[in-house]
Amino acid sequence: MRVRWGQLVWFSLLVIAVLATVALTTKDVVNRITLGLDLRGGFEVLYEAKPHEKGQKITPQTLASAAEALRNRIDVLGVTEPDITIEGNNRIRVQLAGVKDKEKAREILGKPARLTFRDPTGKKVLLDGGDLKEGSASQDYDQSGRPAVMLELKNPQKFYDLTRKYVGQPMPIYLDDQQLDAPVINEPIPNGKAIITGNFTAESAKTLANLLNAGSLPVDLKEKQSYSVDASLGQDSLMKSLRAGLIALVMIFVFVIGYYRLPGLIAVVTLLAYSYLVLLTFSLLNVTLTLPGIAAYILGIGMAVDANIIMYERIKEEMRRGKSIPASVRSGSRRSFLTIFDANITTVLAAAVLFYFGTAGVKGFAVSLIVSIAVSFLTAVALARILMTLLLKANVLKSPALFGVKESEIGEL
Amino acid sequence: MNYKLDFVRRRKWFYLISGVLLLLGLVSFLLQGLNLGIDFKSGTRVDVRIGHPYDLTEAKKVLTGLGYKDANVRAAGNNKEVLVFRTNEVLSPDKVAKIRTAFQQKYGKQVDIQEQKVDPIIGQELVRNAIISVAIASIGIILYLTIRFEYRFAVSAVVALLHDVLIVIGLFSLFQWEVDLVFVAAILTIVGYSVNDTIVIFDRIRENVELHKPKKFEDLARVVNESIHQTLVRSINTVLTVVFGAATLLLFGGESIFYFSLALLLGLLFGAYSSIFIASQIWLDWKWRSMNRANPASE
Numbered sequence: 001m002r003v004r005w006g007q008l009v010w011f012s013l014l015v016i017a018v019l020a021t022v023a024l025t026t027k028d029v030v031n032r033i034t035l036g037l038d039l040r041g042g043f044e045v046l047y048e049a050k051p052h053e054k055g056q057k058i059t060p061q062t063l064a065s066a067a068e069a070l071r072n073r074i075d076v077l078g079v080t081e082p083d084i085t086i087e088g089n090n091r092i093r094v095q096l097a098g099v100k101d102k103e104k105a106r107e108i109l110g111k112p113a114r115l116t117f118r119d120p121t122g123k124k125v126l127l128d129g130g131d132l133k134e135g136s137a138s139q140d141y142d143q144s145g146r147p148a149v150m151l152e153l154k155n156p157q158k159f160y161d162l163t164r165k166y167v168g169q170p171m172p173i174y175l176d177d178q179q180l181d182a183p184v185i186n187e188p189i190p191n192g193k194a195i196i197t198g199n200f201t202a203e204s205a206k207t208l209a210n211l212l213n214a215g216s217l218p219v220d221l222k223e224k225q226s227y228s229v230d231a232s233l234g235q236d237s238l239m240k241s242l243r244a245g246l247i248a249l250v251m252i253f254v255f256v257i258g259y260y261r262l263p264g265l266i267a268v269v270t271l272l273a274y275s276y277l278v279l280l281t282f283s284l285l286n287v288t289l290t291l292p293g294i295a296a297y298i299l300g301i302g303m304a305v306d307a308n309i310i311m312y313e314r315i316k317e318e319m320r321r322g323k324s325i326p327a328s329v330r331s332g333s334r335r336s337f338l339t340i341f342d343a344n345i346t347t348v349l350a351a352a353v354l355f356y357f358g359t360a361g362v363k364g365f366a367v368s369l370i371v372s373i374a375v376s377f378l379t380a381v382a383l384a385r386i387l388m389t390l391l392l393k394a395n396v397l398k399s400p401a402l403f404g405v406k407e408s409e410i411g412e413l
Numbered sequence: 414m415n416y417k418l419d420f421v422r423r424r425k426w427f428y429l430i431s432g433v434l435l436l437l438g439l440v441s442f443l444l445q446g447l448n449l450g451i452d453f454k455s456g457t458r459v460d461v462r463i464g465h466p467y468d469l470t471e472a473k474k475v476l477t478g479l480g481y482k483d484a485n486v487r488a489a490g491n492n493k494e495v496l497v498f499r500t501n502e503v504l505s506p507d508k509v510a511k512i513r514t515a516f517q518q519k520y521g522k523q524v525d526i527q528e529q530k531v532d533p534i535i536g537q538e539l540v541r542n543a544i545i546s547v548a549i550a551s552i553g554i555i556l557y558l559t560i561r562f563e564y565r566f567a568v569s570a571v572v573a574l575l576h577d578v579l580i581v582i583g584l585f586s587l588f589q590w591e592v593d594l595v596f597v598a599a600i601l602t603i604v605g606y607s608v609n610d611t612i613v614i615f616d617r618i619r620e621n622v623e624l625h626k627p628k629k630f631e632d633l634a635r636v637v638n639e640s641i642h643q644t645l646v647r648s649i650n651t652v653l654t655v656v657f658g659a660a661t662l663l664l665f666g667g668e669s670i671f672y673f674s675l676a677l678l679l680g681l682l683f684g685a686y687s688s689i690f691i692a693s694q695i696w697l698d699w700k701w702r703s704m705n706r707a708n709p710a711s712e
Contacts, residue, residue, distance in 0.1 A: 038669070046535065103506045224532040230525040233462055240667035248661040252654050259650065291670055292595040295662050296602060299677060302655035303606065306647075309654075310613060313647040342561055343612040347605045349557055350550035354601060357546040359539045365598050369605055 007394035011387060015269055018383075022276045029276070032283040035097075036290035039238045041231030042097040043105055047221035049090045052112070058090050062218050067092055072214035073108050076207070092221070102228050110221050112176055113211045117162075117194075120169045122179065126162050129216040131155065133192075137212040139205040140195075147205040148197040151212070156192030164188035173198075175208070237291055245298040249275070252305060260312050262402040266387045267308040267380075274304045274372075274379040281371045293368060300372040307344075307380035311336040312403070319405050325397050333385050340381060344373050420641050420689060421634040421697060427690035431576060438583015447586050450593035452536040457504040459512060460489075460527040461496040463520045472496050475515050489668045497668075503530055536594055543597050547604060551575075554608055558615075565699050566615045573692035574607045577683045581676055595673045603680030606655065610648065611688040617644050618693065630701055637697045641689050652685035 037044050049058050049066060056062075067084050074082040074096065083095035099105050117127040136152035153159045163171070163185050172182040173196050180198035200208070252271070257264040278297065282289060289297075315332030319325065348370055355366035391397050400407065450458075463472070469488050476486060481500060489495040496516075504512075509528050516524045551571045558567035578600055585592055617640040627633040641648075659681055663674035 046532075103510065106506060223530075225535055226528075226530045228529070229527045230462070233460070233525050233527050236462075237667055237669055240665060241662070241670065244661040244665040245658075247665060248658040251657040251661070255650075255654065255657070292598045292673060295666065295670055295673060295677070296598065298662060299602060299655055299658045302658040303609070303651075305654045306609070306651045309647050309650045313644070313650075317643065339613055339616045342616060343609045346554050346557055346608045346612060349553045350547075350605060350608065353550040353553055354543075354546045357542060357549060359542045362539065362543055362546065362597070362601065365601055369602075 003396055004394045007390050008396065011390040011394060014387065014390070018269055018273050022272050026276060026279070029279050029283050033279065034286060034288045035234075035238070036288050036293070037095055037097060037227065037234070038229055038291045039234045039289065039294075040097055041229045041234035042095065043099045043102040044093065044095045044227040045106065045109065045223055046087075046225040047092045047094070047110070048224045049092060049219040050222055052114075052218075052220055056219075058219060060086075060089075063090070063092060066217050066219050066221070069215050069217050070094060070109060073211065076108055076210040076214060077105055091224070098231065106223075106226075108207065108211065110223060111211065112217045112220055113214075114174075114176055114216045115212055116174045118172050118174060120166060120171070122172050122174070126171070127153070127159070129212065131158070132212060135213050137209040139202065139209045142195060142197050146197055147200040147202040148195050149200070149205050149209050149212070151194045151196065153192040153194065156190065159192050159194070160188050160190050238294075241291060241294045241298075245294065245301075248298050249301060252302060256305060256308070259404060260308075261404045262391070262397070263308075263312050263315070263388065264404075266384055266391075267305060267312075269387065270308065270379040270384045271301060271304060273383055274375055275301055277375045277379065278368075278372055281375065282368070285367070285371070287364065287367060287371075290364075293364065296365065296368055297372070300368070300376075304372065304376035304380055307340045307376055308384060310340055310343075311381075311384065314339075316403055316405050319400050319403065320409050322410055325400065325403075326392050329388055329392055329397070333388070337381065340377075344377065348373055418642070419638060421638050421694065424690070424694035424697070427694060431580070431687070431691055434580050435576070435583060438580060438586060441587040442583060445586065445589065447582070447592045448589040450591045450596075452531055452594040453533050453540075453592070454501070455503060455531060455533050456499060456501040457509075457531075458529045459498045459500075459504070459509065461498065461512070461516050462490075462525040462527070463494055463496060463516065464523045464525075465520075466493050467496070467520065469496070472516075472519075475519055476512075479511060479515055495668055504528070539594060540597060543601065547578075547601070550604070558612070562615060562619055565696050565703070566619070569692045569696040569699065570608055570611045570615065572695055573611050573687040574604055576687050576691055577603055577607045577680055580683050581680045584679060585672075585676065590675065591672050593672070595670065596676055599673050599676035599680065602677060603684060606681055607684035607687065610651065610684050611692045613647065614640060614644050614688050614693055615696070618696070628704075633697060633701055633704070637693055641693060645689075648685055648689065652681060655681050 049063060051058060063086050067086055070084055070092065071082065074084075074094075077096070077099065081097065083093075083097075085093045085095075087093055094109060096102075096105060113129070115129045115132070116125045118125055131153050133152040133154045136150075138150050140148055140150045142148045166185050167188060168185065170182040170184045173180050173194075181196045183195075183197075196208075198205075198208075249271075253268050256267045256271075260267060278300065281287075287293070311333055314336040315328050318328035318332045318335075323331070351366045351369040351373070354362050355370070358366060400410065461472075467488075469486070473486055476498060481498070485499040487497050489497045498512075509526065513524065513526045516526075551574065554574075555564070555567040555571055558564075558570060581600065581603060584590075585596070618637060621636045621640050621643075625632065625636055627636050656678065659674055659678040662670060663678055666674055
């Protein structure tokens with residue numbers, strides 16, 4: 001039979017299209033993937049929300065407003081793209097990528113920042129953060145040039161009444177349980193403006209002003225777990241795992257081409273498409289890639305080859321039974337399909353259960369497992385069959401040697 | 414094919430080998446438990462990346478100087494350029510800062526620190542959830558395979574799956590390799606691979622049973638042997654490709670995923686082993702007993 005060039009051209013175009021897409025857009029796709037803190041460095045804290053006082057309930061609403069308050073505070077830190085997630089019914093996870101001063105981050109995040117004006121005994125709360133005019137806190141200097149925090153109250157009349165009541169006595173100002181200042185009221189204050197001169201530096205006064213503007217936390221946050229990675233260390237892990245992946249990929253390529261010859265080459269094309277599509281799905285689904293995630297991905301490439309291997313082995317078997325090449329390819333692909341389907345559907349089943357019942361980390365793993373199986377069906381089954389059929393129709397698959405089957409093996413079974 | 418290995422005849426040996434491994438793991442687990450990493454114990458783990466090889470005794474002195482007398486210290490990294498240090502104390506931020514300063518004074522400004530503080534409840538929750546999930550997933554797998562195949566295949570596949578997971582956990586206990594949260598991810602990967610690998614062989618056994626309709630034990634044994642043979646190249650090639658992945662991660666992936674890769678590698682090898690030597694053999698014995706009971710005269 002003559003070689004049908006038309007089919008061969010289609011085959012080449014398809015292969016070139018796959019290779020070109022992978023070569024040209026992989027970089028963009030990879031750059032769009034969110035890397036976990038373990039790969040780019042950063043700081044992560046898991047807080048447990050506890051009631052301020054007895055009787056307060058932790059509801060989804062209080063958690064959401066606590067998360068909102070945390071978000072405002074992170075703006076103070078100047079970190080972009082903070083990741084704040086509410087977990088379970090009383091936990092908040094905060095992930096800050098690329099934060100440099102994690103001690104400051106910790107201080108700003110975890111402090112309840114409840115500002116209170118109290119009576120001279122320091123026991124009774126007269127005014128609290130809720131009485132402040134929103135966004136009114138600022139850093140300034142007092143008459144003697146010391147750094148101070150200026151405040152404005154929502155209700156000047158209330159402040160006037162209170163200051164009149166305690167004229168000649170101190171009115172201590174507390175931040176949480178710590179007394180910042182205890183100014184003595186010389187005369188009633190009419191304009192609702194207050195000034196705190198604690199033991200501030202210009203820097204700490206500014207931080208406090210920002211915290212007050214960001215709002216106090218509606219709950220107490222207890223640090224349950226924290227994790228911090230220096231950026232260079234994350235970079236190092238990323239590079240090492242990528243290099244490992246590259247080596248694995250090359251080994252797998254050499255192996256399948258060496259063992260399966262022409263179909264092996266097709267497997268390489270489908271594997272490239274697979275690796276690319278999984279990354280693309282990760283970036284579209286906003287999957288955060290962590291170190292174990294990369295490891296699972298590399299392993300997934302190995303597992304995706306399984307579909308190719310099952311199909312090729314079946315085709316080779318059919319050839320050894322003495323069937324013609326086209327008949328072998330057809331019945332081999334058809335018969336292997338159900339095997340591949342059953343083997344993978346059980347894994348999907350397991351992954352779906354893991355997704356449904358698992359905690360955050362397990363869920364992420366389940367998602368990547370399902371994605372990789374779905375994609376491997378598309379590439380190792382569908383794409384591989386299309387490519388193989390095109391070659392078949394082009395009449396270039398003439399010798400069993402192209403499949404790595406020796407003439408002497410044929411008909412032995 | 415020219416090679417004819419009789420997998421069935423030696424099955425008692427494989428049961429014995431697996432039984433001994435499982436028993437060793439169990440005894441070790443009962444006696445010394447697992448070497449739980451920071452994720453499951455309250456405390457702090459500090460990774461100090463010094464950036465060049467250093468003397469561990471010298472470095473320990475830095476820590477002793479700071480008052481950490483009996484902390485768990487070891488060298489890590491490809492070139493032993495990292496110091497991993499663990500303490501049961503939950504270190505306050507300024508204590509970590511002091512450690513950083515002390516090491517920077519001794520080894521230079523390039524010293525980096527990674528620190529991890531943990532409340533064990535979170536880790537325990539994750540493990541509990543993972544165990545529940547695997548249990549439910551096993552039931553799901555059994556149901557699906559019972560519908561698509563038959564219940565003997567289903568149960569044998571799940572037994573092999575648990576076999577693989579328990580052997581890996583047992584080995585980690587035996588050698589006291591560190592178990593952390595990503596170990597859970599490795600175990601889950603093994604679960605996925607193990608079932609996948611087993612089903613391909615079972616699929617072939619089912620096909621050959623329909624083809625040959627074995628009546629005698631020898632026929633049944635031949636079907637199993639033949640099915641394993643027919644899928645053997647696939648079994649070997651597939652495990653090779655996944656082992657390429659796991660082994661390169663182990664060798665080049667860096668310190669932080671060393672034990673993760675190790676668990677994966679062992680799990681994959683046992684997963685491939687158990688499909689042939691355990692799952693298929695359990696099915697054979699069970700099937701034969703059922704056939705015998707249905708028709709006692711065939712013996």
